[in-house]
Amino acid sequence: MADITFEGPYGRRPRSRISAQNIVIYSVLTLVAIYYLIPLYVMVVTSLKGLPEIRMGNIFSPPIEATFEPWARAWSSACTGLNCDGLQRGFWNSVRITVPSVVFSILIASINGYALANWRFKGSEVFFAVLMIGAFIPYQVMIYPMVILLRELGIYGTLTGLVLVHTIFGMPILTLLFRNYFTTLPEELFKAARVDGTGFWGIYFRIMLPLSVPMLVVAVILQATNIWNDFLFGVVFTRPEYYPMTVQLNNIVNTTTGVREYNVNMAATILTGLVPLLIYFVSGRLFVRGIAAGAVKG
Amino acid sequence: MMHQTVAATETSLAIRGLQLSFGAIQVLKDVNMEIGRGEFIVLLGGSGSGKSTILNCIAGLLDITDGQIFINGRNVTWDEPKDRGIGMVFQSYALYPQMSVRGNLAFGLKNARLPKDEIARRIDRAARILQIEEYLDRKPGALSGGQRQRVAIGRALVRDVDVFLFDEPLSNLDAKLRAELRVEIKRLHEKLGNTMVYVTHDQIEAMTLADRIALLRHGVIQQFASPDEIYRRPVNLYVAGFIGSPAMNFLKGRIEGGDFLFNAHRIPLAGYDGNPRDGEAILGIRPEHTTCTLGNGGLSAAVELQENMGAESVLHLSLEGQRFALRTSDDTRHPEGTRLSLSFDISRASLFDPQSELRL
Numbered sequence: 001m002a003d004i005t006f007e008g009p010y011g012r013r014p015r016s017r018i019s020a021q022n023i024v025i026y027s028v029l030t031l032v033a034i035y036y037l038i039p040l041y042v043m044v045v046t047s048l049k050g051l052p053e054i055r056m057g058n059i060f061s062p063p064i065e066a067t068f069e070p071w072a073r074a075w076s077s078a079c080t081g082l083n084c085d086g087l088q089r090g091f092w093n094s095v096r097i098t099v100p101s102v103v104f105s106i107l108i109a110s111i112n113g114y115a116l117a118n119w120r121f122k123g124s125e126v127f128f129a130v131l132m133i134g135a136f137i138p139y140q141v142m143i144y145p146m147v148i149l150l151r152e153l154g155i156y157g158t159l160t161g162l163v164l165v166h167t168i169f170g171m172p173i174l175t176l177l178f179r180n181y182f183t184t185l186p187e188e189l190f191k192a193a194r195v196d197g198t199g200f201w202g203i204y205f206r207i208m209l210p211l212s213v214p215m216l217v218v219a220v221i222l223q224a225t226n227i228w229n230d231f232l233f234g235v236v237f238t239r240p241e242y243y244p245m246t247v248q249l250n251n252i253v254n255t256t257t258g259v260r261e262y263n264v265n266m267a268a269t270i271l272t273g274l275v276p277l278l279i280y281f282v283s284g285r286l287f288v289r290g291i292a293a294g295a296v297k298g
Numbered sequence: 299m300m301h302q303t304v305a306a307t308e309t310s311l312a313i314r315g316l317q318l319s320f321g322a323i324q325v326l327k328d329v330n331m332e333i334g335r336g337e338f339i340v341l342l343g344g345s346g347s348g349k350s351t352i353l354n355c356i357a358g359l360l361d362i363t364d365g366q367i368f369i370n371g372r373n374v375t376w377d378e379p380k381d382r383g384i385g386m387v388f389q390s391y392a393l394y395p396q397m398s399v400r401g402n403l404a405f406g407l408k409n410a411r412l413p414k415d416e417i418a419r420r421i422d423r424a425a426r427i428l429q430i431e432e433y434l435d436r437k438p439g440a441l442s443g444g445q446r447q448r449v450a451i452g453r454a455l456v457r458d459v460d461v462f463l464f465d466e467p468l469s470n471l472d473a474k475l476r477a478e479l480r481v482e483i484k485r486l487h488e489k490l491g492n493t494m495v496y497v498t499h500d501q502i503e504a505m506t507l508a509d510r511i512a513l514l515r516h517g518v519i520q521q522f523a524s525p526d527e528i529y530r531r532p533v534n535l536y537v538a539g540f541i542g543s544p545a546m547n548f549l550k551g552r553i554e555g556g557d558f559l560f561n562a563h564r565i566p567l568a569g570y571d572g573n574p575r576d577g578e579a580i581l582g583i584r585p586e587h588t589t590c591t592l593g594n595g596g597l598s599a600a601v602e603l604q605e606n607m608g609a610e611s612v613l614h615l616s617l618e619g620q621r622f623a624l625r626t627s628d629d630t631r632h633p634e635g636t637r638l639s640l641s642f643d644i645s646r647a648s649l650f651d652p653q654s655e656l657r658l
């Protein structure tokens with residue numbers, strides 16, 4: 001038998017769950033969560049109330065008579081400046097802007113990143129440096145030149161033009177992300193693929209892309225939420241019939257005529273924010289699963 | 299050995315005047331090698347000596363700065379890696395993680411548009427030789443290091459090429475597995491008779507595997523010879539010090555009338571393999587070519603430390619203020635401070651010129 005001294009410490013170190021440290025951590029976390037959730041709560045309950053009930057004033061009380069009328073109005077009949085057919089037009093505009101912008105920007109940026117990481121061509125360092133400068137110039141500076149450029153191309157005010165703008169402005173940061181990701185993949189993998197007779201595109205599509213699922217998910221989250229939430233480019237580069245959902249939301253909320261329909265405004269706001277929320281929930285889970293499944297490690 | 303006799307007749311791989319620079323840094327300076335068919339060549343050298351660079355040049359993974367490379371008499375200097383007739387095995391295995399073992403083996407063959415039944419036939423053969431049949435449908439992530447390296451060797455094997463390139467294939471494995479796979483690679487070579495170029499920094503691997511070793515330093519081949527020759531007759535001080543563990547002992551002195559003078563001692567050079575001339579010289583003597591007897595006579599040293607390894611032991615001595623290692627199979631224990639009188643086997647010693655560092 002081993003000679004264990006039972007005086008003094010032995011065995012597993014005891015840990016108490018309710019330490020001062022834990023209490024502080026949990027209270028801070030709870031406070032922060034409440035701070036963020038209260039406005040959301042107010043929005044949801046307000047959107048479910050009728051106008052008379054809202055005028056009674058207690059914004060925290062749950063609806064006495066829940067109604068989905070405001071939601072229906074926000075979607076299909078609220079006035080958004082020119083027309084009064086609700087947010088639905090803006091929703092579909094946003095879909096038509098976001099989907100191609102996300103696909104093109106990620107596709108092009110991942111090819112850029114792959115070329116920069118694995119095929120060091122002449123001038124690749126300079127190219128990368130220029131791209132990085134692009135990432136740090138505030139994009140407001142480039143709006144006016146961009147307007148002129150689109151006008152010269154004859155696509156100013158169209159969805160195509162806006163998709164192009166989103167694709168271009170997403171390029172520096174996405175290229176950086178992909179380049180850095182690809183440089184973490186073992187170089188010997190790339191060499192092995194070359195010995196196995198794969199070329200530039202073969203290695204990209206059959207080796208690199210399947211290995212970059214976690215990075216792709218991050219890029220989709222980043223781009224989809226950014227582009228969906230964009231307001232500035234939407235106003236500047238399109239005509240009213242192509243306004244994205246965010247711009248229409250602004251128009252609904254800021255209408256100066258008639259009574260303020262707080263319930264409709266709240267419903268419209270939640271509807272607009274629903275897509276990014278959904279993306280976080282769905283892709284967040286995919287992301288965690290992707291890492292757990294060991295998508296990268298060999 | 300059988301393949302060595304063939305080697306003399308036919309060149310499998312030739313490297314002529316190979317130079318490679320990364321920008322202003324010259325990594326390889328005029329590398330020349332003629333390698334016979336079926337030869338097992340080991341490129342040996344310290345880290346950063348240019349071993350992998352040579353291998354990548356042979357494979358076509360690096361664009362060379364100058365020189366020529368021939369494989370099977372064909373000038374492949376400007377060819378793509380896949381067209382050179384080489385298979386390559388990497389230190390990190392470099393298996394495609396998203397593909398099964400079978401997918402990994404088939405990948406290159408599919409790219410070459412080989413017929414399905416031919417692909418299946420080659421995979422079966424490689425799997426049988428390497429005993430990886432059971433894991434063919436597993437992903438690399440579900441294999442151990444040793445199994446992964448077998449698959450990586452298999453991927454070179456299915457290509458059915460004449461020249462195999464190995465870049466430190468065993469360095470990521472633990473010592474026991476390394477020793478096992480080393481023997482297997484040797485067997486594989488005996489069985490297939492391919493030309494192999496094998497990069498390692500491990501001199502045991504080099505000594506046991508190679509038909510010939512090319513010892514590299516700063517991108518220059520110091521000596522390209524059989525393991526025996528490199529061990530017995532190192533061409534310069536660097537080679538002498540690199541090969542052997544513990545390293546060769548060096549004594550500074552001078553040669554006078556057929557004797558080596560070290561401090562007050564006169565060591566006769568009768569039986570030395572070479573024609574040393576009088577003058578300054580360094581005597582190199584391996585720990586295993588020194589014998590000792592208890593006592594204080596002649597060239598005598600004091601024991602500082604004894605390392606016992608079971609079958610043999612290494613004595614670390616102090617010889618007139620200088621460190622000296624001695625290897626013996628005698629299992630006598632020598633306490634610190636014991637005085638031993640040494641004698642050298644001069645027929646297996648080396649003499650070097652202290653200026654040029656070349657063997658005399």
Ligand SMILES: Nc1ncnc2c1ncn2[C@@H]1O[C@H](COP(=O)(O)OP(=O)(O)O)[C@@H](O)[C@H]1O
Pocket residue numbers: 320323325343344345346347348349350351352
């Ligand atoms: N891509 C590169 N750019 C610049 N220098 C390099 C590059 N690859 C290798 N080197 C240099 O070349 C030398 C030889 O490298 P390498 O062949 O990998 O050595 P090793 O013998 O360890 O395999 C090293 O000094 C290394 O720093």
Ligand SMILES: [Mg+2]
Pocket residue numbers: 349350351
């Ligand atoms: Mg190396």
